[in-house]
Amino acid sequence: MSSDDDNDKAGTGTRAVGAGRRAEWTGAVVNPPVWRASTHLYPDMAALRSGPATNEDGRFFYGRRGGPTQWSLAEALTQLETGAAGTMLYPSGVAAIAGALMAVLRPGDELLVCDNAYEPTRAMATGLLTDIGITSRFFDPSEPANLARALTDKTRAVMLESPGSLTIEVCDIPALTALARERGAVSIIDNTWAGPTGFAALERGADIAVMSLTKHVGGHSDLMMGSASAGEALYARLRKTAQALGQVVSPDDAALALRGLRTLPLRLDRSTKSALAIARHLTGRPDVARVLCPMLPGSPGHELWQRDFSGGCGLFSLVLKGGDRGRRDRVIDALRLFGIGYSWGGFESLVSPVDPASIRSAGAWPLADMDPADRFAIRLSIGLEDTADLIADLDRALDANPA
Numbered sequence: 001m002s003s004d005d006d007n008d009k010a011g012t013g014t015r016a017v018g019a020g021r022r023a024e025w026t027g028a029v030v031n032p033p034v035w036r037a038s039t040h041l042y043p044d045m046a047a048l049r050s051g052p053a054t055n056e057d058g059r060f061f062y063g064r065r066g067g068p069t070q071w072s073l074a075e076a077l078t079q080l081e082t083g084a085a086g087t088m089l090y091p092s093g094v095a096a097i098a099g100a101l102m103a104v105l106r107p108g109d110e111l112l113v114c115d116n117a118y119e120p121t122r123a124m125a126t127g128l129l130t131d132i133g134i135t136s137r138f139f140d141p142s143e144p145a146n147l148a149r150a151l152t153d154k155t156r157a158v159m160l161e162s163p164g165s166l167t168i169e170v171c172d173i174p175a176l177t178a179l180a181r182e183r184g185a186v187s188i189i190d191n192t193w194a195g196p197t198g199f200a201a202l203e204r205g206a207d208i209a210v211m212s213l214t215k216h217v218g219g220h221s222d223l224m225m226g227s228a229s230a231g232e233a234l235y236a237r238l239r240k241t242a243q244a245l246g247q248v249v250s251p252d253d254a255a256l257a258l259r260g261l262r263t264l265p266l267r268l269d270r271s272t273k274s275a276l277a278i279a280r281h282l283t284g285r286p287d288v289a290r291v292l293c294p295m296l297p298g299s300p301g302h303e304l305w306q307r308d309f310s311g312g313c314g315l316f317s318l319v320l321k322g323g324d325r326g327r328r329d330r331v332i333d334a335l336r337l338f339g340i341g342y343s344w345g346g347f348e349s350l351v352s353p354v355d356p357a358s359i360r361s362a363g364a365w366p367l368a369d370m371d372p373a374d375r376f377a378i379r380l381s382i383g384l385e386d387t388a389d390l391i392a393d394l395d396r397a398l399d400a401n402p403a
């Protein structure tokens with residue numbers, strides 16, 4: 001199920017529309033139907049005996065190995081990820097991160113995790129992986145030299161995320177992955193923020209690209225799923241591990257994710273433009289101390305974003321002046337168009353409070369120059385509402401709660 005050469009050359013919209021739509025899976029309809037199944041019935045003993053011996057993608061064996069709807073989604077994601085030979089699907093983004101780490105790490109190995117990793121990724125490193133004899137250490141990825149110093153002969157994998165969770169700074173993935181490769185370590189990147197259409201993770205040096213499909217690919221806040229894409233050798237290991245762990249996604253959810261995928265570039269383009277306009281507006285407000293949005297000149301990692309990314313998304317953070325946690329909470333309460341909740345990347349705007357300094361262990365960058373008491377941030381996920389309405393909502397909530 002490798003990428004299709006012709007489709008590789010087309011633009012992202014064209015690729016998202018065509019991806020994974022094999023005639024043998026769609027039949028005469030446009031989008032692959034929901035193909036629900038557990039049992040494969042064999043016409044006779046000879047057919048049964050020839051079945052279980054083969055474990056190939058695209059050959060139905062038993063529901064746990066997926067069917068046409070899941071294969072179509074996996075192939076679509078592979079086609080969007082330049083350099084990938086295959087994609088495994090998982091029941092959540094966290095399961096995809098676990099699946100990638102479990103495929104690569106063995107007891108006695110060491111894992112290096114970027115300090116701005118998604119919190120459950122950190123928890124996996126210090127919990128589950130520690131329990132099975134894998135050592136984890138955190139490093140500040142804002143300077144590749146920090147990784148160079150942290151790598152040892154035992155380092156089997158480096159877990160990266162760019163932009164990082166909560167403070168949304170871009171780091172130098174080509175430099176970091178080159179350092180890992182030199183020392184024989186596998187680079188795994190959580191590419192949920194940009195996705196394959198905004199950041200070509202494998203082309204930029206990562207060995208495994210993980211995504212929470214719950215966010216942009218689903219796009220409608222109604223499904224949980226994750227994916228991991230890789231070249232041939234690592235894909236084989238991802239697949240073996242996922243099968244051993246019994247990981248499977250439902251065909252109904254796969255169909256929803258495929259539906260989301262068709263409009264992904266369109267939605268990302270819209271929310272990126274909207275987020276940039278809102279971020280620009282917020283920098284002009286005297287009561288806003290910091291806007292952390294990679295698309296915005298002056299934000300941490302903006303130059304790297306311009307160099308390495310072909311798109312953005314609607315997720316960014318801001319810090320209010322004065323460091324008043326109570327005011328931060330009152331501003332969030334006063335918003336009307338932003339739902340208060342975790343997750344992001346849906347059609348609707350969301351807001352959540354984030355306190356990055358309380359989570360990190362290798363530095364509180366890019367807020368290191370701020371008093372720890374001032375670092376309470378607000379994370380916004382900009383949806384598809386009209387930009388002017390979102391700006392008016394933010395202005396009203398901020399004005400109603402002066403510093």
Ligand SMILES: *Cc1c(COP(=O)(O)O)cnc(C)c1O
Binds near residue numbers: 212214226
């Ligand atoms: C939400 C998120 C995940 C986890 O995805 P789920 O589908 O919620 O398990 C992983 N990485 C990042 C960066 C996320 O924001």
